[in-house]
């Protein structure tokens with residue numbers, strides 16, 4: 001039996017993303033009902049992939065300006081991130097293969113799904129689908145960097161895997177999906 005009823009949504013803003021005010025009745029674990037109001041940020045879902053090369057013991061990441069991080073304590077606004085994109089297709093695997101080509105310049109034959117995560121479940125609807133993919137020079141098709149028409153200014157950066165892990169400790173990598181993927185790759189033993 002559902003513990004949520006009488007859901008009413010009011011769109012407060014609709015643009016690239018939307019903000020809805022959602023009111024609903026919620027039954028708590030004691031069985032009591034409460035009338036609750038929540039603001040929900042919706043920019044769709046996303047997909048992200050960490051590319052690794054076992055021979056060179058490297059990973060391929062991006063560096064780009066992220067305004068929200070600049071507004072909240074990141075002096076340069078630059079973030080080191082795994083390749084990622086907004087899910088425009090229904091299949092998140094299609095999204096990530098396209099983003100890998102646009103942002104990193106590699107056409108991969110396959111990626112492996114590792115998990116999906118809600119990044120900010122208290123405020124945002126977004127699920128990000130996470131993948132690992134193996135890259136090699138043979139898969140390189142362009143220089144990456146993202147789409148000019150979307151004003152993307154993305155630098156492709158290759159790090160020794162150990163160096164990338166050390167950047168989590170120093171705080172130079174602090175994007176959640178990237179931390180999860182790097183630690184997942186370490187735990188998987190693929191790079192051992």
Ligand SMILES: Nc1nc2c(ncn2[C@@H]2O[C@H](COP(=O)(O)OP(=O)(O)O[C@H]3O[C@H](CO)[C@@H](O)[C@H](O)[C@@H]3O)[C@@H](O)[C@H]2O)c(=O)[nH]1
Nearest residue numbers: 016017045046047048084085086087126128150151152177
């Ligand atoms: N017009 C407009 N464009 C925007 C806005 N916000 C972002 N964009 C543009 O929309 C494009 C989105 O690029 P993607 O590569 O598809 O997405 P992303 O920004 O990398 O997002 C990925 O990472 C995010 C952060 O971890 C994730 O939140 C997201 O789901 C996705 O995985 C970029 O060109 C960006 O400049 C906006 O408010 N207005």
Ligand SMILES: [Mg+2]
Nearest residue numbers: 083084085086
């Ligand atoms: Mg992106």
